[in-house]
Amino acid sequence: MxxxxxxxxxxxxxxxxxxxxxxxxxxxxxxxxxxxxxxxxxxxxxxxxFPGKDHLVAGYLERRHERWRATWDAALERCGDDPDARVLAIFDALDDFPTATSTRGCAFLAAAVEVTEPEHPAYRWLAADTHLLVERLRSLAAESGAAEPDALAAEILGLYDAALASRTRRTVAGDGGPAALPCRALAAAAVARHRAG
Amino acid sequence: MxxxxxxxxxxxxxxxxxxxxxxxxxxxxxxxxxxxxxxxxxxxxxxxxFPGKDHLVAGYLERRHERWRATWDAALERCGDDPDARVLAIFDALDDFPTATSTRGCAFLAAAVEVTEPEHPAYRWLAADTHLLVERLRSLAAESGAAEPDALAAEILGLYDAALASRTRRTVAGDGGPAALPCRALAAAAVARHRAG
DNA sequence: GGACTACTGTAACGATCATTATGATGAAAC
DNA sequence: GTTTCATCATAATGATCGTTACAGTAGTCC
The missing domain is CATH 1.10.10.60 (Homeodomain-like)
Known part of the structure; x- marks a missing residue:
């Protein structure tokens, strides 16, 4: 050993x-x-x-991807069978995620700024992150009884991205940053609206 | 010459x-x-x-900042005195902005990934972008009669960031990207809700 | 004990890259 | 016509950085 x-x-x-x-x-x-x-x-x-730095980057993103998935899984487990809570669990996971206090935004969108060639070994994990978010949110939206699951999933993902972007904005702007966004409450309203409409 | x-x-x-x-x-x-x-x-x-590459980066961001401000100004002019339309003008500007077809997200948040030291000559333009967005949206929100202008401004900025983030997500995810977000309509609903509530 | 494994520290290599140096061109200013 | 100035093309410089090479060490396995 x-x-x-x-x-x-x-x-x-x-x-x-x-x-x-x-x-x-x-x-x-x-x-x-x-x-x-x-x-x-x-x-x-x-x-x-690792064969080189590129693969170290890929390894970092792969591990973070799996950690995020596990964090989200755990948050979903805590929700039991409540379909509404399950759609919102992504925001619990965001609070639970290690390095949740990070002052910068989404690590995968950030990596997408620097890794732009599809041949890069890390590129697949950029796609994997978005795929996981989109597919899982669509399933959860459908289970919550949304008339248009894709549209609700896009709204939830939008709030998720907004929450992460606002971290960067607060970091670079100091006092002049935006007010905190009540993502969970806004998402809950979106869920209700999509079931009613 | x-x-x-x-x-x-x-x-x-x-x-x-x-x-x-x-x-x-x-x-x-x-x-x-x-x-x-x-x-x-x-x-x-x-x-x-330019004294060096760093200042070229700063020059690029400065010019883009001014171009964005001018585009937003023009969109506001077209709204006349309608306070609701003026809050939503940011999304018109987003459509009008040169290189609006860009497949990547917000250039300033992207630059914030690579320019992390406050001493960098380009850093001030990262802050300037967020300041402009936050301050102007707050004013417009107040003029629209929102009970909590800061909260409404944060919601509009969230939709703006969501729109730009989704461009990156669609680029890296290909077919597996999120559905398009009807930002303008969602923002209009937020404006109405903030005046009613 | 000896082979094997995972690792160490340091130094060198080779490529890339920002920056500088140099000498020349061509059009405007007076 | 000469000066001035912005520009050019090319090459050199110097630093940084990813990568490799090499000799050595501590612990495990048989």
Missing amino acids: PRAHARGTARDRLLDAAEELFVERGIAATGVDAVLGRAEVSPATLYAH | PRAHARGTARDRLLDAAEELFVERGIAATGVDAVLGRAEVSPATLYAH
């Missing part, structure tokens, strides 16, 4: 460091050396686990 | 090229050489106009 280090395996430490730094400073602005330093890992070990 | 070129002055061509490339491929991923090539400008000329 390769241990000896107090903070988990080298691979985990690399992904932890990559995630922290990529989210804070951006992917391109973060040198491999910075990741190695924070992870307390030597260069050879990084390249033993 | 220094002309001779069919596409405007060297400075304008530099900013045009920078804007196109930075929006398409990201700032860090775009080399100065690529900007020079598209602008048909020599390196010495670039550094005669």
